[in-house]
Amino acid sequence: MDKRNGIKNLLTVALLAGTCLLFFWAENNLDNFQLRILNLAAIFAILGLSMNLVIGFTGMFSLGHSGFMCVGAYTAAILTMSPASKELIYYMEPIIPILAHIQWPIFPAILMAGLVAAVFGLLVGFPALRLRDDYLAIATLGFAEIIRIVVTNTISITNGSLGLKDIPSINSIWVYWGSAIITIIILKRIINSSWGYAFMAIRDNEIAAEAMGISIFKHKLLSFTIGAFFAGVAGALMGFIITSIDPTMFRFLFTFQILLIVVLGGMGSLTGTVISAIVITIMMEVLRFVEEPIDLFGILSIPGLPGMRMVIFSIGLLMVILFYRQGLMGTREFNWDWVLSRLGRGKSKERGDSI
């Protein structure tokens, strides 16, 4: 048994090293556009993972993700912009003095963005998590809208609809995928802890879970707050990749895209979410051709159909939910036992948790 675990640990280290090599290769060989899409995929992976924790693992249908992203993005942006550009950009109404002169390094700012978003998660979750299913969905959607409207109207803090620009730009794949990998590791540990079992018990049967002595509300709030934290981190990263943000970015459409990733990947599977985040982000760009005019040898020209990509994605979502409800991975995770058994080496009957 020990030997097997040793092999698995070794394999994990090897996989991490391989991933690092892959990033190293990507950083040097991909052009900026491809790198940007890859980095965007990392952000969507974090978003998908955090939403999956809430929806897939705890069974709470929350649609408030864009609101927490918004909080995170603004926190990180205000903390990292230079005082000079703040003075330049807040030309309508100057920024309140406390915020005018601070300038933090990137990493504490990302962490702070997550924490502030988590505080909002706590504040929203405290009342909202007493609701269930569609009521919870509509209430969280409402909170996200409220956050966005408040951000739009508090001009001396957020610059209102004018948005923020000149946010420090980060192109390094290490920052984005590094954050994504840390997120994966943390969430994996949470899910395999007593918290995680409590979350899944709540998802599978709330009343039974309560009967087993699990504090429902505490664990729901915990899951929701952790979800908000990572949504905030992703929001911060989104600011660094685009370098300008405004409140209209964080509409419901964003939440829909994340939901798409979670459902396609499989509600309750971290592996599935990561894969589907990468696939969908790439498809988003690859499928551009369906919206562009197609010219067949100058004889026949088909005019472009703007909006076609979203039609394809909506149909994809419906197909999955109607016919393959588990999505890509169901509740399965990538795991070495499965790989080993596939390779014909592992003869033990340990496959119970892999399928």
Place this chain on the structure above:
Amino acid sequence: MRKAKRKFTVLLVVLMIASLALAGCAKKTADQVKPASDVIKVGVFEPLTGTNAAGGQMTVEGIKLANKLYPEVLGKKVELVIVDNKSEKQEAANAVQRLVSSDKVNVIIGSYGSSLSMAGGPVAKTAKIPVIGCSPTNPAVTLGNEFYFRVCFIDPFQGTVMSNYATNTLKGKTAAVIRDVQQDYSVGLSNYFVKAFKASNGDASIVADVSYNTGDKDFSAQLTQIKAKNPDIIFAPGNFLECGILVAKARELGIKVPILGGDTWEAPEFLNQVKAYKDIYFSTHFTAEQPVTEVSTTFLNEFKKAYPDKEVNAFGALGFDAYILALDGITRAGTTDGVALQKALAETKGFKGATGVITLDANRDATKTAIIKKVIDGKFVYDSKVEPK
């Protein structure tokens, strides 16, 4: 069921690999067919879907027309690469990144909507590829980005022009402002108008200042508020989508005073809503009735030929100008090198475009004539023009 599921999983994986391979191939073939030196590529990022679709589409019509008329520069063919930015910032940044990295364009045009331009700007700046904005009027677009230029005037100028027009021509002593809090354009323009109007008519001259949100359809409560204050004029800059309904509603409520707005109003969608009414004024960049330069005449004639069922509009004209300015810059620089082109464009002076004579100032913004139009008998009609100081 298990089997079906596995099949589906395999299908998804295959699809993913195929998409990656496709992306790779598509790029390679493009490179093989057209080596970069044979053509000069002009990238365009405009909103073809989403809330700003109408403006983006009008702009692209103008750019395509210009490309048809002037297909060559420095003896090379000019190729347009048009990407949709979906009226979303994240998409706008991606679109520009794609233009500079994958399509390797030499110069970029866009975008309708200042926030979209601001999302794309930094990417182009890093890649040292100049961008020429057609109609983003927010001052922040070019601030601190020496690779961003524009062929339109900016909001402080537009706000002042409308305030002066309200004060001097319409003889207004009091004004009400209604703004869309979610649109940077609307908020910015309103502020500049309020500032200028207060300077001319005193601090108490703004009798009402109310707001709404993008997507609202019901403005009756805000307008009732304004009606009770009985202002001499109303300033209501915003998207044509909301403003068409807003202005019509004001008239239905019996508000008869002049209503003023900004350049976004020049869209058939706006006109459709307010056809039956008068005393509606807005500032814009171009008029068909008073061609300012010989280029204007060319543009007018060719536009009517190319799009016989469409009205000539300012956004098409600005797209047209952005394109010919790009070509002019390339000619003057004698090369497509980004830095040299940036330098050449920054020196633009007295350039004759369809929308007037364009001189770029130290902030790379155009100083040029503003046109005021009004709605009469269901048409946009030229009213007057205002020269820059």
Place this chain on the structure above:
Amino acid sequence: MSMDSFLQNIANSITLGSLYALIAIGYTMVYGIIRLINFAHADLLMVAAYVAFYGIFIFALPWWVAFAIAIALTTLLGMSIEKLAYRPLRNAPRISVLISAIGVSFLLENIGIVVLGARPKPFPRPEALVWNIQAGNISFLSLTIIIPIVTVILLLAVTYMVKKTKIGIAMRAVSRDFETSSLMAVDVNKVVGTTFAVGSALAAVGGLLWSLQYPQVDPLMGVFPGLKCFIAAVMGGIGSIPGAMLGGFLLGTIEVMLVGFMPDLSGYRDAFAFVILILILLFRPGGILGENVVEKV
């Protein structure tokens, strides 16, 4: 606020409130039976408006013919959505059905963008229906009178159907318990289908009147009224038909009066609607007229 302004705002509230009420009735019917927020309901408004628009402009039909066709087609569409996207998930977790509803909504909106174009189109106002009324210093459209009348008539019709007809009794039975009703020889599929038909027809009427009042149609036009009317339905007590009516009028009045009395807060108007929604959900989840149902084990 002066008397004139106040009366004008009353007229504004009635117009907005009765539109909200009409659309909210459709929401509440569907929710009452299958406990599902039919996100696609909002987009049915858009479909009805576009059908009428094309009927009048392209096929030059008289407005009432175009309106009738619009209502018929929207009803068919509503029933098909139920059959294709919701019925297969009847025994699935609630989350799946909700995701399906969101998927349908996005699909309809984006098909709208692809097929109809993203640019808005002007909705025609037949002179027989829309004219201006001036009463002293107050002016409003004839719609301010027509819409509440239509709303009340439809409310009475739907209430009659639910309370007195056989299908109505079946609906109420199904809303209590799917399984038991099917044991009692109620054809659940037929009942749910009928509910969707009625709900979609109401959405169509709502969409048409909405487009007459705010005469501009675009593929995303349903989103905003959809959310607001859902809030109205929850306020009144979701599942309760008179409740939806009351909620609609209340929300309309609150929104108009908020801007009327506190113009400085007009930018927060939409946030306010959500605040009301959340407060109601927390303190009286059954809504004003609804019954508070305890979750069954």
